[in-house]
Amino acid sequence: MDLMKEFWAKAKSDVKRIALPEGEEERTIKASEIIKREGLAEVILLGNVEKIRDKARSLNVNIEGVEIIDPETAEKTTQYAQEFYELRKSKGITLEKAEKTVKDTMYFGTMMVKLGDADGLVSGAVHTTGDLLRPGLQVIKTAPGISTVSSFFIMLVPDSTYGNNGMFLFSDCAVNPNPTAEQLAAIAISTAETAKNLCNMEPKVAMLSFSTKGSADHELVEKVRKATEIAKELRPDLQIDGELQLDAAIVDKVAQQKAPGSTVAGQANVLIFPDLQAGNIGYKLVQRLAKAEAIGPVCQGFAKPINDLSRGCNVEDIVNVVAVTAVQAQATV
Template identity: 50%
Template structure:
């Protein structure tokens, strides 16, 4: 089975609820309607009732079995308002809270925070920051996470290889400590999806074969990761070929427990991570699932603005699966 099929099997019958704030986007509504028909999990769509119904009619969709909430006329609005004021106590007043709840992503995030949804998928019609910001302010990070990062599950064309690339979506220039945290969080994500958590800290150098501040940062990040997370199988700094190819690994990194066997690839910065996953996707024909947001206390995932209906459908399943773990 594919990774999405495996996740779908695992969540069947668990009555999980995933909120899609962008209910007036045709791709999102079509994906949510498919989920309502499949019954794998319970989709909740946000949007003005008349606009959602008009879009459904235009797209020839039946809304039977689909919950949608008009966030401007929500029956539990007062309770949500008070919960938001308490969560952001000392940082916002009631006027600001009302304004925030008019934002579909804040509203959707509050549904997750209040336990009315198990996770959220957004980003088809807005930048990543609009999805992450409410999550950071309201749901916040896990106790063992220093930051939120973004990873992609990369699946080979024959579906035999499953890899993780991070950070490919969020942190522009992570510090040494942040790179170490990203390595740990991505290894934890690997375990959830049954990917071997062998973590390579990538650079243009292997074990000091070149010297520069950029290479030194990755080497120091590796040391920090080994110290802070003694059970983490991590090594670096190393080049991609040494991390991936066992023959090259024997020459460049003999004796490494990771080189040649890496399945989790930590890039030194966002430029490298974003370029790397797109090269694998476009030139290597790997499927890229994500970005999945790591480190959040409850699952909130971001869609690309260029996403398809199928992307939204699959990330919904993945998000529900994360809610179980």
């Protein structure tokens, strides 16, 4: 869709180096050919060099010009081990353990980003979200002023008048299983900023619940109410409202009945889910039943861009998340 064309154009305008720790994985190898050919990024495949080249040949994929680094034999492995040891020695890690740890492609790639040898990282076709978050939080850490790392999906719903002409940001769908009210508020603020800075949207943020404006009382609803209050207090300049049921958030006629006077209800384009179960189920329902394009999950809150993929991702998903990561890297100081 048009949004991805914009991301591709932005990525091409200032090419960044993106590390792919799953370099031996078939979809990743296929994606690297497209990324290189289109000039979206300089990708670095991490893994065994011969295995990657053999796999590419068997797939009839041209990866000529794509950099491949094997952490087992790389020139910078010793340096990365020393740097990782310095970062984690207060947590009890030894230099010997650090040397072993950085030979893992996930940790090696994260150290590349930390030390400026790569501008971003994309993983998740094989690894779990936890596999990405662990080194991310240990090495990259959160950006200044950010307390909670979270994720979002850009959802592009075809032939829809809801949201921003069918475009929504869904959060959090991949990171925080059961966020506190304070974390939920932080997620809402981060996603609103992402909507403005990455998607050029004027965010209208709905804090979702099974209740709208007091239609039900429950501790789960109370968490969303408290999160809304915190978010509004922290950022009175943002349009954030809740608690709102999904239909009240996006359907104007329903909003007029359930939340009259709200500047968000009926017009929401940023949907904040109360927990990970709701967020994960929600984005997959829209993706499969509404045939929406789901770009992500994209992480927000790290000091440098590292992003997760769904293990059910396809080649196009990897290409698109690399493009988004490259655009994020352009904005990283």
